[in-house]
Structures are given as structure tokens and as C-alpha cells.
Amino acid sequence: MLRRMSTEDRRRREREARETLFIERAHARIREDGLLGLQMSKLAADCEYATGTLYQHFESREDLLAAVAARSTRARAARFHAIPGLELGTRARMLAIVLTDIDFAAGNPDYYRLMQYLVTEVVWANVSAARRTALLEAARPISEAVRAVVAEARANGDLPPAREMGEEEMGLGPWALNVGMQSLANARGLLDAYDIHRPYDHLIRHFHALLTGWRWEPRLDPDEPAVVRAETARVRAALAAAGIDTRPVEREGAAAD
Template sequence: MSACPHRQRELADRENVFLDTAQALIQRDGLLNLQMSRIAERSRYAIGTLYQHFASKEDLLVALATRNCLSRVDLFRRAALWPGPTRERMLAVALADLMVMRDKPEYFRLTQFVWSDVVWNAASPDSRRRSLAASAPLAELVDGIVAAARSNGDLPASVALEPQALTIGPWSLCLGLHTLAHVDGMLDAHAAGDPHRLLIKHLHYLLNGYGWQPLFDPADDTAVDAQVERICKAVFGTACPAPSPQLLTSPETSHA
């Protein structure tokens, strides 16, 4: 009976070795240069052993992106369970994402790559299913904010979307703006200014459209910046995220 848990730990430890090695190679050589043979060689395992864990490079990349995504759970939980207004808790989730961008920009570059149809559709159904199941706690935390807002009257009953459907709006906005911000010069060409402030302003316009109370004037940059600073200190005990010098580096060319 004791051999089974030991064997499971052994497999999990070996899988983490493969994922750690892949992450290091991506940071050194870039995503497009990642090779399964190099992962096996650097991990000091036979390539057949690597394929016992991951049937393809796409499966390995999905697993790595999922592990990186789960590193956000603590920040998301702090944002979602903070006893502040529900609207500000939604903003805190977006700020948690920005903190990850600041500290681990390579995580988002990998997510961009993995969520492309070239990688995601080539991964096995089991790999994709495990990824979606593993990231479910993140979605549940955000859905819980919407449910609380509806329960206490912050979100009007006229917004008929279920929590899982409503949160796709803010999620799409965050994901889209992050994607544009990582394309060198894209937002500069549109004179967009600070992408962090722009994201928060767009989120406020979206939440105002939902009628999410209390309404907020996103045109007031001073008020937006003050609110962001206050939420960051109250929820995370830190200053608001500043733009990373790597933020506008192309994912195709970056080795960071």
C-alpha cells in the first residue's frame, strides 16, 4: 500500500524536473527553439522517459503554462476574498494579473503561445482537460465576486448574464490588452499611453456599462491612479505594478 504514494511522488518529482528544465531552456533560448531531445538531455533522462510523461511537446507546453497559471492562485484569492467593495475586488483581480506580468513576463508569453490554435489544438484532449480542470479554482474565485455583487445589489438584476458568462467580458479585455502590450510598438502606434492605466480605465467603462455600483469616472486619471494605489496597498501590501521594461518585447524574439 505504501509503494503507490511513493511511486506517485516519484513521478510528480520527475515531471517537475522536466517542466523546470523546459522553463529554463525557454528563458535561455526562446520558445521556438525548445526541443524535447534537449529537455531530456538537460534533465539527464532518456527521451523515452520524457515521452512517458508528455506525449508531445505541445502537451508539455500546456502542462507548463498550467503550472505557471496556478502560481497566480494566491494573488487571486487575496483579491477575491478581500472584504472590500465587489467592484474594487474585480479591479484587484486585474491588478493581481498585472503583478504577475511585472514579475514573470515570460509566463504570459508562454500562455499566448499555448493558447494559439497551433499548440492548443495539437495537444491531446486529456492534456487540455487537465489544464482546464487545474485552472478552474481561478475562475471560481472571480465568479464568486460576481455572485456576491448580485447578491448584495451592487450588480443590477437587469444584467442577466450568469457569473461564468459575465466574467468573460473583463477576462477578454485583460487578455486582449496584455496581448497588444506585448507586441513591440503596437500600442505606441495608437498613442495609447500607459497600458496599465488604460486597462483599468477600460475596465471601469465596462463595469459602468453593467451598472456595477458604485459607478466611477474613468476620465479622471488622478482618481484612477489613486484608486489603484489604494487597492494595491490594501489587498497586496505593495505599490501598484509599474510597467516592466520587458513588457513591450515581442514573444517571438524574447529569450527572457
């Protein structure tokens, strides 16, 4: 029995190592050749395995892309664990969530392009249920951080009491602004065509406009650029003091890819 279990453990470790190799090399291929340049047969050859072995791990190219995205999402989400406990007001902590994601986006543009591609209807439909679930679970710490900050804001009176929207629904507003601006900023040339520059500065101002409209205290006038910049600097300083790393993941080593 012990011998059989040892064999099973070895096979499991070997399978996990192969899968990690496939994901790491696929991520490198995406950075080198772009999303559309990733081919299953070439990836298998790069890793010195048969194409059939690759398909034993991933049912489709879309499943492989979802696995690459899930790995990066776990690195992204790890940055959010400590934010609800920062010694800042709830509104400032919500800003800290957005700033942390902006910094991740700046260092990992390939990740956001991959996510945009994955969640298009035709691609998402071809991702298996198991890989979808793994990707969504990888992002759970982000939604939990947002929900926790909104819940505390309501509990201590920074936000008016709930009427119809729950914590997760309330958190959807600033998060949708963030995700939407990421999509626009990564669509090369789109904002330039409308003579719109510094997209993340606009994101922060829209963020404050939304929270002030909700009467989230302390209120801040989004039409006072110096005040907005000062608040951003204050929150960034708090993130740095708390040791929440905002360096690009690609510079942090393979474990964060």
C-alpha cells in the same frame, strides 16, 4: 501486499520527481532560449534521461508546454483565493482581481507569451485532453473569484438584477479586457507602432468605463485620471494589507515557477 504497495509508491514518487525535473528544466530553457528554442531531445539530455523517457511523460512538445503553463497557472491562481473576502466593495474587489493579474504579468512575461502560443488553434489542437483539462483546472480559482464577486454584487444591489447574463458571463467582460491587453502589451512594438503607451493604465480606464456602463456601484468616471489613480492606489493598499503577494513569481523560488 505492503511490500508491493511500497514499491508502487516509490515508483510513483520517482515518476513525479522526473516529471517535475522535466517541467522545471523546460521552463528554464524557455526563459533562456525562447519558446521556439525548446527541443525535446536537448531537454532530455539536459536532465540526463533518454528522449524516450521524456515521451513517457509527455505525448508531445505541446503537452510539455501545457504542463509548464499549468504549473505557473497554479502559482498565478493562488493569488486570487483571498480576493473575494477582502474588506472592499464588490467593484473594488473586481479591480483587485485585475490589478493582481497585471502584477503577475509584469513579473512573468514569459508565462503570458507561452499562454498566447498555447491557445492558438494549431497548437491547442495538439495538446492532449488530459493536459488541457489540467491547465483549465489550474485556472479555476481565478474564474471562481470573479464569479463570487459578481454574484455578491448582484445580491447586494451593487449591480442591477440579472436579465440574460449569468455571473460567469458577466465576469467575462472585465476578464476579456484584461487578457486582451496582456496580449497586446506582450506583442513587442505593436502598441508603440500606434503611439499607444502605458497599456495597463488604459486597461484600468477601460475597466472602469465597462463597469460604469453596467451601472456597477459606486460608479466612477473613467475620464477623471486623478480619481482613477486614487482608486487604484486604495485597492493596492488593501491588497498589501491583506498580505496578498504581488511580487513577481520568478523571484519567489522554484515552487512558484
